[in-house]
Amino acid sequence: MAAEPIVQVRGVHKYFVRGDEQIDVLNDLSLDVPEGEFMALMGPSGSGKTTLLNLIAGLDQPSEGVIVVGDQIISDMNETELARWRTRHVGFVFQFYHLLPVLTAYENVELPLLLLPMSAAERRRQVYTAMELVRLTDRMSHRPGQLSGGQQQRVGIARAIVTDPTLIVADEPTGDLDSKSAEEILNLMTELSTALQKTIIMVTHDPRSAARATRILHLEKGKLVRESAVYSLHH
Amino acid sequence: MMHNLPVRLWLAIPVAVTLLVFLLLVLVGKVPLSYNIRNLTVRWRTTLLTSLAFTLVISLMIVMLAFVNGLYELTQQSAVPGNIVILSDGAFDESMSNLGNASSSSPIYFMTQEQREQLATDDEGNPLVSLEAYIVVAQPIIIDGKPNGRRRFLQLRGLSDPAMTAKVHNLKMHPGGKWYSEAGVQPIERTETGEPTSEQAIQAVVGEGIARELGKDHYHRALQVGDFFEARDRKWIVTGILHSAGSTFDSEVWAKMQIVGPFGKEQWTTCIARVKDKDHALEMAKELTKTVKEVQVQVQREIDYYDKLNTTNFQFLLATAVVTVIIGIGGVFGVMNTMFAAISQRSKDIGVMRILGYARRQILISFFLESLFIALVGGVLGCALGYMANGLTATSIVSGGGGGKSVVLKLVVDVNILTGGILFALFMGAAGGLIPALSAMRLRPLESLR
């Protein structure tokens, strides 16, 4: 019997209201994401891929429908519950890294752990583990201004995984990087997926980035139009 | 008023509440304080400019309150527990009092034997009683040896027994001085140009404050024993200087009643007596008010008498409060500007923290604490700057609604004022930081990252 998917999306609608107009962004969307999958979301601008990502990450609520992550129906949670849930269960990787410029790499990675009941020693262990995974232990006391783009994104990834989340979501993680740095980041993400069995959902425009995923979903006008599995040397 | 009120309670409550709130905020707020402090140091120019505004407001407040505090301390220190003040009925203060002709008996002799036995005595067994005549004369102010057209109001106290008066008021003389003689005058012998003269100088004991004032006229330093000054077209010679700093007697000149009486009403204005049991002073005062019939008197404890002189002090305190609050509004708008700018520049940080799971209230607390830090830095610097006024002297008037008494006071910056300064700085920081912090709290994470 197949394991329950880690993410279940059922009949999700999402619209925004601008004045008198209702703008539909997602239309009756359903999908499952098995645990440990590396999934890429692709589509033209305005297709709703970032909106879908935000809904799954608990950053927004659907207008209709149900979203289940793990064993939690996140679509029923209020804002406070979602915030608490996100800390433990979601790691977010941003296109522009969004590190806090006045904090060191260590402190940026430690930031989500401060919300959890942990001793300082435990936090230190977690941060070190995360930094070792991204191979940046020699830059822990550097501030973002002293790191390259690729290094900053690695810190961003370390921050995303330090709480050992259920799910990692990444919005164009290589969008602001040169090809070499982008390659490094994608290698890292593939490693997280294969070696650590992390479930990763990534939004991307770049087919080469998408090729690293095990499954690619294509969205257009808020609907799933195509799905493809990717077979590569990485799997 | 700083000392009349139960000070520790009056300030301790807001201090305790502030510390408690601060502790609570730090505990509840999960955003690391290092984030806020480092942002303040990165934007050090803005932080400094905002803090300096607080520094100025608080230092001004400290100086003004130190002035008022000095006035209160002055009147408080002048009062001796156990002393009762006898004035004529209806007189607001000594300047309006009239107890009778200088050659006639004093109210003390109208006391019953029982009442007299309740009076304290000195080492020689004499009752601690002082008869005094408060006289104010106009004296031309001299600058560089010439009158400048202006006058000061010189306060004289005509006495029969200055040593006893000093005991009653718990005053001592600086070493090297002595009380004036029985005659109250002494021959000058030679003028300034060296010519012989039969003129007699009035002997006087002066307070330290007036010694400084009068000394400016001719000597460009404070008067010392043996120095001369002029008033009422007479020469006066200093025979002693009172250890009077911090009391209303600091601005007074004491001389023999028979000599200076004619300059005023030639009548006693005041009688001060010390009651053996200071807790009994109030009863004694009420009793004497009723029983002394030969002269219409009002008797009160000296501490109550000086308390009434604080009417002007209260007006100054009120003016200080009003001016400080209005100027403080400038500081509040300044910190509001700074915090709104900070939030606008760090909207992405706020978005990231919200996405990571930080709750709205934690964002609110973080930015609120940041504005409190700015206020605290400014407040501490302001207190340090304001403290430099401690010990400086200034002139003013204390009045209970009557003529008023010119006094020289020392500005007193005490712990209460410094604490009040810090608290007011924090209050300004809170007032200016709350609205920006609320706006930070309401930022939508997704929108702030676009």
Added chain:
Amino acid sequence: MNPLVYKLEKLFYNPTAVVLMACSALALYLIFSNYKAVQFIIRSLKRNKLRTILTSLAILVLVLVVTAIWTILSKLDEITEEKSKDLKAMVTEKYGARSQMPYSYARGLADGGARKPSDVHPQDNMAWSFYIGSLEKGKFTRENFMFFFCMDPEKFPTMMDEVDTFSPTDLAILFESIKKMKADKKRIMVGKERLKLLNKRVGDRIKLFCQNYKDIDLEFEVCGTLPEGRYENSAVMNIDYLQDAIDGYARDHKGEKHPQADKALTFMFLKTEDRNSFERLAEQISTSSLFTNPAVKCDTASSGVASFLDAYRDLLWGMRWLLVPAILVTMALVISNAISISVRERRTEMAVLKVLGFSPSRILFLVLGEALFVGVLSGLISSGGLYLLINGLIGGIPFPIGWFGKFEIPLAAWWWGPAIGGGTAFAGSFFPAWSARTVKVSEVFSKIG
């Protein structure tokens, strides 16, 4: 006629007003002739309305305080300033802090103590005493007392201060009241505020129990009012009425003179033409044998006030040299902060302007212009608003020291505000504006993209 409307009508005869109007016209001309630059400045300020409003409010509040303080200080300076013409001499007891002279001195002093034909005579004179009474015997409170200037009522228009500021209506009431007071010595004029506080009206008869003359309790009839302003809390009675009562005391007390019979004259005011006449007058009076027991002194009225204020000199010094400068520096800091933040946020914009050909000086002036616009406008609204509000509503700032009544905000306040706001804006924004001027285009654009 509303006193404020009356005063505004007088503006055109006031040199300060004329200068202000000329400056305003010049300012308007400059604004319209540099319309584009002004438009740019206003749009830049509108980009962050919140910051502009907060900065303006801070300046507004602080200028308010400075204007109030300067009003008090400038008025005190004016009162204590030694004049060279139309001096008012004040004769008082030489040594006493409270001047108490016999009323018999009045006639001789009115003549300036002249003994020889060549001696100078005062142009005008006024004998003045005080009478303080309460409506209830044995009880003296703020709500039941009256403070009288005792004088010959006919002398009020010529010898009292600020009568030239009375509106025509108030002047008419004054002259009418004087006529009535001359007809009956018991009649009095009372300030409008005092009448309101005592709940009395013109026509009422009152009995007052005296506080400063033993057993001289008197009955009065209110025949007129004194207008809002300096005299609104005072009253005027006929000095002859007081003297008659003091002289009559002996009749009711078996020939025993009133204890203050020889102390009923407080001041004698004498008008002199100039400084030279004043000094001659002072010499005549101080050397006259008529005024030796007690001895008298003759000062200018302004030096008398200055002596009174001597006890407050440290307080006034603190206001002038500590409080006001600290407020000005605070204003400069607030503006400096706001402009610094603005310049920092708009570095790219500054760089773009430079690329487009704006010279560094132009950029400097644009930034300075923003600060000056906010400073001058906020200052004008603040001090001008204070002028209209305080003078129009309550007649001036109450000054609780001595006999000083209310201090009207002077017309000069209309330029104080813009000057303070503009001056502190310039001082506070100069360095941030310089920093904007020195923005390096290459540095800014190397960080973008």
